[in-house]
Amino acid sequence: MQRLAQFDVSRQFVSRPGKIAAQLVFGCICAIAMIGIRRVFDIWAPTAGPFALIYPTILLATLYGHLLAGLTAFALTFFWAWYAVLPAQYSLDFAEPADAERVVLNALCCMVLVVFSEAFRRAAQSTMEQIQGAADRRLTLLAELEHRTKNNFALVASMLEIQKRRLPDTSLHGPLDDAAGRVRTFADAYSHLASEHWEESEIAIKPYLNALLDRIERAAVPAHVQIYREIDPLTLPGEIAVAIGLYVNEAMANCLKYAFPEERKGTIGVYFHVSDGEWRLTIDDDGAGLDGEAPSDGGLGSNLMRAFAQQAGATHSAGAVEGGYRAELIQES
Secondary structure: OHHHHOOOOOOOOOOHHHHHHHHHHHHHHHHHHHHHHHHHHOOOOOOOOOOOOHHHHHHHHHHHHHHHHHHHHHHHHHHHHHHHHOOOOOOOOOOOOOHHHHHHHHHHHHHHHHHHHHHHHHHHHHHHHHHHHHHHHHHHHHHHHHHHHHHHHHHHHHHHHHHHHHOOOHHHHHHHHHHHHHHHHHHHHHHHHHHHHOOOOEEEHHHHHHHHHHHHHHHHOOOOEEEEEEEOOOEEEHHHHHHHHHHHHHHHHHHHHHHOHHHOOEEEEEEEEEEOOEEEEEEEEOOOHHHOOOOOOOOHHHHHHHHHHHHHOEEEEEEEEOOEEEEEEEEOO
């Protein structure tokens, strides 16, 4: 319906003669179509409603072919109906004297319809151009905002690095490194979403998570750790998909930080399963579990994961399992 509302027979022509020719041809096509339909109708009712089909014909011709097409369709169909349908048939004479006023009244009504149809078409076109112009301006502003946001992420990370170098107490370097890493993680997730899904209100989760995991694997996963994934296809609103992506980022960061100390070999599994329309995200590893340095429930990472879960409309749980550690995000029913 939206494409039909924006249809314009002369839009594809650049030159004015081309546009005029397209409008004239479209008006003729509409008139010929009406005449064909009228001839079929004349099999049952030869002289009934001689001008009835003219109104929708000139309406469509004007809306989609501009004023010239509407006038062309009006002239052809009106005089054909007067000549071939209105009694006396195949003559411009009137079987009844009152038919003259009838013809004049229908002609005036058709002209009014043409004029108002063209006025409506122009108003609709002007509104669409204003909307498109506003949308273009917003896209420009959003592109500028994206650029500034990425720069701000980089600036914050750099400031944390500078602050770390100024601190003589090396025990504080770890938390600052952790904070800088999280800023870079958010920057990567934001940049990925903005570049590939900026205009989408819904996101296909399988290619989105696969691309996210590929990027993490290239950037942060050491050779002694493997990533295994099972991701079912599902389309989710953009806000939920972003929250899931950030949750995966944080969970993967925790796995890589705590699960495989001293180059311990292992596997991280990422599972996104859909059942009866509800989804479940599971990220587990076969690493050190709670035997190593695991994240605490009150830490920044755990708080972030709970916040991402709330944004995704899901329940977050995390803890040690047999042979490793598991973080899970379950859609709230």
